[in-house]
Amino acid sequence: MSSFFQTIFSQLASSLHLSQIGANLADAALWVGRIGMAVLGILLLIRCCRSLFAGKTEQETWGFLSLSNGTRYDLNHWENVIGRAKSCDVRINFPSVSRSHAALLRDDSGTWYIYPLNAKSGVLLNGQRIFACTEVKQADVIAAGGVEMYFFPASHADEQKQAQRRTRPGQAIRPAGTLLILTLFQVLMVLQFLPAKEGKSTIFFSFAVLCGLMWGLYFLYRAIRRTAYEAETLVFFLISLCFGVISAYDPAGLYKQLVTVIMGIVLFLTLSLLLRNLKLAEKARWPIAAAAAALLAFNVLFGEQIFGAKNWVSIGPLSFQPSEFVKIAFILAGAATLDRLFAKRNLIFTVLFSAFCVGCLALMSDFGTALIFFAAFLCIAFLRTGDLPSIVMMVAAASFGGGIILRFKPYIADRFASWRHAWEFAQSSGYQQTRTMSAAASGGLMGVGPTNGWLKDVAAANTDLVFGVVCEEFGLILALCAIASLLILAVFTVRSAATARSSFYAIASSSAVAMLLFQTMLNVFGAVDLLPLTGVTFPFVSMGGSSMIACWGLLTFLKASDTRQNASFLIKLPQKNPVKKAAPTQDSGLFDQMPDIPVDEIFRKEDPADAEPLNSDDLFWTGNPFGDTHIFGKDDSPGEEDGAK
16 A cells, blocks of 8 residues: 555656646746847847938939029928028028028929018019019029029929939838738747736737738738838837737736727828828818817816826726827927918917916826927927027926926925935835836846736836836847837937928927837836836837827828838829829920020020020030939039038
């Protein structure tokens, strides 16, 4: 009998030993999987960087202005300032020309207008003085401060030739290959949840739908001849991390987050269609701003207070944060076309709307979001005015206002009393920050796995402390990759804003990326006690429907400044078979059939046969001026330092 029990005990011991070996092997396999995720994340960022920043920036040419001596000024935007200042697109360094004398504007249909900026002297158009926005046509003579310039717009044929010459993204670095890397990353992410006791089917299904959404949007882009997909790939990478955090915290919440991702994509495409039409976007921005103001006022009066901030509105089973959606209206209201930048009335409306939004957020005690709005406002104000001293005064006034708020609401100051002293208040006001730093340190470079993390059990871990959760569960490398994704988008946006077609797109994209970056900074630095913990989300990574939808809307503005050929859905492609206008010269290539003759004869002679023989100092064009055009002869223009090209 004793030998029988000894045999049973030995078999149990061996089985337990084998199960322990199996558990160790499973843990090792999951650890190797997390290494693979880190490698794939880095590779994905490298491919997106190479695709976004490969080669030099190629500007678009929409026409040119020419002096009678042949000096040519290319029009690389839809909105061009003519003046003496160094910042002008067409710089004419003559004393009679104002610093900002006039603006040459183009609309979506290809019609050009001259807009005088100097109210005293105005502008001469074909010898007639104008003081209001007036249409200009091919070969019209524009005189600013006595300097005559001949206007030549690009025809549809010229735009087609230019589009064919420009480099299209996605040729050297195929977006489909980058998406395959992201798909493999998602597979490894799902495998991390194999040891989970429940919710596996929900996790598998949600990731499968997410993968289908990103591939479906990619094929939609291909169907409409768009070849760039880097920004969207980075966003889906961040959303994959978001799904990983939610899967460890509450798998049932994946369905809700999946719905908000779909709603965000719908908003992204809808807003893209709106911004494709610049006139429609301008008309819609103030009605949208008025609706946003009403929504904020409703939030102040009837909002629900959660975690100390009255920034939630509940309608039946649905609850959302109005301030997240107001971000989109805030950017729309702040952006403006060039002709409106010089109208003080428009800037005053923008300042009043910004003050209203920040004031409402202060009344709701949502100071984190108020800081984000204020940072975006500073960006908008600087881009619209370029007046740095005024920006400094605004910051000083805001600081004074913040001091008054702390005077009458001292409990707000108590919330920030533990800043930079979190370990001294580890069991009270510094509880969240100390737990976040401890969890991030325990995760190391590769993380402990989503099923072994404990920070997810701390309050607001999946929103305010999500950076620490990613560090603990998936490792510091992937957490830094998440930050790098937004930094890459920010750097590319700032770079591409310089070539944006309209100041509307440049201001909107720059202020939107400022909002996203500042929000990320508050979330990450607040969680590790480098800044006060303000309770804002990490864009695309934190759990939350309102934040996810709003971030997709902000992504639309980032895409608006991407003028690479066949890149952005917001940028219309040149028409293959444009409808001919009344003037046939608008649809034929400029000078395509004209022989090489002196520039002076083009402007002053009706019959080229009457031209005098060429001298060594004469100037003449060769070829199409929107192709490989050359100017030969002695240049008696103001010189390269004065903007001559």
